Amino acid sequence: MTAADLVSFAESGRVATLTLNSPASRNALSLAMLAALADRLSAIANRVDLRVVILQAEGPAFCAGHDLKELTAHRNDPDRGRAFFDETMRACSAVMQRIVALPVPVIAAVDEMATAAGCQLVASCDLAVAGPRARFCTPGVDIGLFCSTPAVALSRNVAPKHAMEMLLTGAPIGAEAALRIGLVNRISADGARTGALMLASEIAQKSPQAIRFGKQAFYAQREKTLSVAYDLASAVMVENMLAADAQEGIAGFLEKRAPNWSR
Incomplete structure (x- = not known):
């Protein structure tokens, strides 16, 4: 085959x-x-x-x-x-x-x-x-x-x-x-x-950017000590917040509308 x-x-x-x-x-x-x-x-x-x-x-x-x-x-x-x-x-x-x-x-x-x-x-x-x-x-x-x-x-x-x-x-x-x-x-x-x-x-249906950030961070932090895991996850959250989907998703929530995710 x-x-x-x-x-x-x-x-x-x-x-x-x-x-x-x-x-x-x-x-x-x-x-x-x-x-x-x-x-x-x-x-x-x-x-x-x-x-x-x-x-x-x-x-x-x-x-x-x-x-x-x-x-x-x-x-x-x-x-x-x-x-x-x-x-x-x-x-x-x-x-x-x-x-x-x-x-x-x-x-x-x-x-x-x-x-x-x-x-x-x-x-x-x-x-x-x-x-x-x-x-x-x-x-x-x-x-x-x-x-x-x-x-x-x-x-x-x-x-x-x-x-x-x-x-x-x-x-x-x-x-x-x-x-x-x-x-x-x-x-x-x-x-x-x-x-x-x-x-x-x-x-x-969820934000593809958020999921990409999240999956990578989930596995990376799991093998770390608690303090290192929080440092790593915090840095990822900052990058995620700066991404287009987070801006759009938060705006959609505040404006009471469905978000329009990026690819």
């Missing part, structure tokens, strides 16, 4: 949709799939007209994590696969960070199982909507491979004890449990895609 086939792209009403499209492999994150996803995200990063991205999947799973068959095939390499394993983990980590760095919000729409690095993919998105049948797990411990890189994203989404329980037991959790611990934002009875589109449509 070509890169375009592996991750398809569509857009409607300033909302972009990326679809993992390798159902035969349960959308496993092979090196080719990671490269395709990275390419799509890079292209979106340069689109100032897009407001929100939805990440969804075709087939019986949202994402089965790393492609274990592909990884195992390299155990016969002279270095026992070390170079390929390193390349794969670095590529995966780069994709997760690219999602966080994207100027616009990314919503995961999960209707089926998200496993290991697939769960990491969900946790790396800014928001997540689950369908009633969605399930999530980090079962590396069951095969002697602790989900250390999924733990990075997971531990930044849910409380440490919830994250450790998932990582240490490998047991799957359903949509309700994922909502309770904060891995997903909401459950859509009509399916994750419908729920994600409703959420995206709501966000797309």
Whole structure:
């Protein structure tokens, strides 16, 4: 499959949709799939007209994590696969960070199982909507491979004890449990895609400038000490206040009219 086939792209009403499209492999994150996803995200990063991205999947799973068959095939390499394993983990980590760095919000729409690095993919998105049948797990411990890189994203989404329980037991959790611990934002009875589109449509009505400022600041301040976080956030607020959308939005509020956002 070509890169375009592996991750398809569509857009409607300033909302972009990326679809993992390798159902035969349960959308496993092979090196080719990671490269395709990275390419799509890079292209979106340069689109100032897009407001929100939805990440969804075709087939019986949202994402089965790393492609274990592909990884195992390299155990016969002279270095026992070390170079390929390193390349794969670095590529995966780069994709997760690219999602966080994207100027616009990314919503995961999960209707089926998200496993290991697939769960990491969900946790790396800014928001997540689950369908009633969605399930999530980090079962590396069951095969002697602790989900250390999924733990990075997971531990930044849910409380440490919830994250450790998932990582240490490998047991799957359903949509309700994922909502309770904060891995997903909401459950859509009509399916994750419908729920994600409703959420995206709501966000797309807001100021794009404010959201770009806000997303970047949210992740930057989270890793700082309290005082440094406030310094950083205060500086961002000043720049945001000087931007056109803030001027327009405040004027609209004071004048009791709807704001006319910039692109």
